[in-house]
Amino acid sequence: MNIKDLLKEDSIILDTTATNKEEAIQEMVAKHYQCGHIQNQDIYYQAILEREKLSSTGIGHFIAIPHAQSETVNYPSLVAMVSPKGIEYDSLDQKPVHLLFMIAVPKEAGSKHLEILAQLCQILMDEKIVDQLIHSSHEKEFLSILCHDLEKKEDQKEESKELDIVAVTACPTGIAHTYIAEKALIEKAKEMNISIKVETNGASGIQNTLTKEDIQKARCVIVAADKKVEMERFHHKPLIQVPVTKAIYHTEELLQKAMSSNIEVYQSSEQKQETNEKGIRRIYQHLMSGISQIIPILMISGIFISLIPYIQNMGIESEYLTLIYYIATLAINIAIPIMSAFISDSIAGKPAFIVSLVSSILLINMQGNVIEGIILGYIAGYFVLSLSRILRYLPKDFQSLSPNLFIPLIGSFVMGVIIYLTSPYFASYISLMTQELNPVMLILIGALLGIMMSIDLGGPINKTAYTIGIIGIFIGRYDLMSAVMLTGMLPPLIIWLTMLITHIFNDEERKQKWSCLFNGLCFVSEAAIPYMQKNKYTIHYPCIVASAIAGALTMYFGCSQAFPHGGIWTIMFINQPLYFVFSLVLSTVIGTLFIIFTKYLLSHFHKTRVES
Structure with a gap:
């Protein structure tokens, strides 16, 4: 389902008379009702207001995208509105809104509204398109401008019998680098007359997923990633694996290399292949896979700890103060096991995750800190990787027991022994790092x-500095x-x-x-x-x-x-x-x-x- 299936000429409002946010929402809800998208205006209006209470849907750059799921919605649909004069909408950039889209989705439609939202945001990233939509003189022209880029992409998919390159971009936080790299690859490929499809593995999940057919058609695969991505699908394909920044700063060089014939063919296996990539970069990727997972946990811990002095001064009951302290303490205590587990998972998958999680909880109880947690993540990951390769020599009937029995038991016991033997040396360095x-x-x-x-x-280098800051929080x-x-x-x-x-x-x-x-x-x-x-x-x-x-x-x-x-x-x-x-x-x-x-x-x- 895409936007051109959801938005019709009769659901577009040009030159609205609305002067404020409430009037604009009311007019768009009424249009939904007139078009038969919803059964009850009042119920849907309240659903939109409830969503606005969470945060303003005025996303900035003259755009607002109010949306809600409700049982009164008949089917997924869109209403568009243009306000040449602008509407005060409490946007993130505090500027008036000129272009509004209201998404209506049935209650049972799951995350369908997020898919529509993502499509809209991709199109509206182009300021020229936004300007053209605001100055549209007719509903048909508005619809043509909005769907032109979408139709162009679909035509390219249908016409292209063979892709030159498929690519995956991913960074640890998945906020900016993933999409900057995608844009750089697509724009430079267009300049060089290279057909390309880019899959993004960002904070909002995997988008523009590469199909088996895409991968088979492509001459070469580029994986520009600083975290774990699914690699098995690229078995026996010419593949270049680089940091995500390489796709941003050296795009042309990367594409030229991908179009050459001298590319190593990727050989996959059931486990991670450490030999196909440079050791230092792999170590960096494993660390980033762990660090990226604990950022929200440390936000909970840090903000709650910082709240305690304010709450004490406000004279709030001690029970609430104790509750906030417990939440903060719990968050900081689980952060190290989670980081350690994801480092191991990046190395050897789910069995290593379990071994590292259990072992690092033991580590915390024996006064281990963040440095030991990081080291444990690597040791557990590589130990499980080696153990799983050894266990392949078992009879086939026993191999099915490896991931759920042999590896967790052996791995946890060995890690426990290592932690017990090294625990007397824990924290001896902390005093040196925290001295005045x-x-x-x-x-x-x-x-x-x-x-x-x-x-x-x-x-x-930037991520290393950030990791130093993270370590500073723990110590x-x-x-x-x-x-x-x-x-x-x-x-x-x-x-x-x-x-x-x-x-x-x-x-x-x-x-x-x-x-x-x-x-x-x-x-x-x-x-x-x-x-x-x-x-x-x-x-x-x-x-x-x-x-x-x-x-x-x-x-x-x-x-x-x-x-x-x-x-x-x-x-x-x-x-x-x-x-x-x-x-x-x-x-x-x-x-x-x-x-x-x-x-x-x-x-x-x-x-x-x-x-x-």
Whole structure:
């Protein structure tokens, strides 16, 4: 089911008279009723309002997509509305909304509304399409503009008898790099006249899934991933496996290599094949598979711990205080076993997950910490991988018992013995890592973390710095995480301010300035990648310098936090929040001035060369 099946000309409202959010919703609900999409206006109107209470569906960039599931809906359907004057809708970017889509889905339709939402968001990412829709003069024109890109993709699928390349993109958090890599591959392939299909493995799940037929047709497979993806399906196919950043920064080189004939054929097996990939990168991927799983758990622990002083000052009953403390403690205690288990799972699958989970719970009870948990994840994973290969020599009748009997029992016992023998040495290093540092050391560590966060946004060095921040949370060095988060927020904010006060960027690039601001405040530094990649000397290097200054300032001022994400929206839970904001603002201004100065120097240098 796609959008052109759901939206018809009679369910499009052009030039609405609605002046506010309530009137717009009422008019769109009425249109649903007129078109026979729903049985009862009042019930569906209340369902929409209940959804709006959770968070505004004004997603920014002049767009709102209200949606709800209800028993009064007859079948999945859409209503579209255009408001040339704009409607105050309480959007995320606080700007008026000009384009609205209301999705109606029956109660029993499961996640159907999410599929429709995803289709709409993909189309509406193109600002030109949004502008054309807002200025549509007729319903037929509106429908044609909206469905044109969709029809084009379907035509390409039908006409293409053979795909040159199929690709998979994935990153540990699945928020930005996955989709930036997808876009880079598709756009560069189009320039090079290469047919490609890209599967994304992001936070919203697997999208644009590669079929058996797609894989069979393709000449080559590209797997640009920093986490575990399903590889068995690529057996006996020419395959290139690279970090996701390779697909972003070296797209043309990657596609050229994929089109060459000298590509190694992938040989799969029932277990992970460590020999097909570089050892260091595999170790990094396994670690990221574990780290990415515990970010929301650490958010629960860190925010709840930070709430306790506020609750104490409010005089709330001690029972609630105890409850919040127990939740926070439980979250931090299960984080290490979960991280360890997913590291093992990345190495050797489900049997290793179980062995590592049980063993790491024992580890925590014997005063083990995060470093031991990471090491245990690797040891358990590789031990299970080796054990499963040995057990293949058992008679076939016994092999079915391996994953549910032999491997869990043997693996858990061996890991338990290792933990018992090494437990006297646990935590001896913690005192060294948590000791008070002099100001010079704090400044140097903060500056180093800042450089690491900005040098390859989302790449291995950036993720290493982020992992150091995560480790800091477990061992009580909360200042490391504050330095990491502030310096990760900085590059998009520097680019936003530069766009706002200068003409260094072209008009098309400057349209993204508010997106850079919002992403920067949310600690999504990947928004800066296209600009830093395009302008290494004038954008990237100044951002690195500014990030080093920011990291040094926040460590010097003693800013700290017990949670790994949230950006400016969690400022009230950060220790020394005013210094945090001061460091952020000052570093943003310094970075912007660096960009302006570098741009002036380069322009002057080029001018001098031309004259000479």
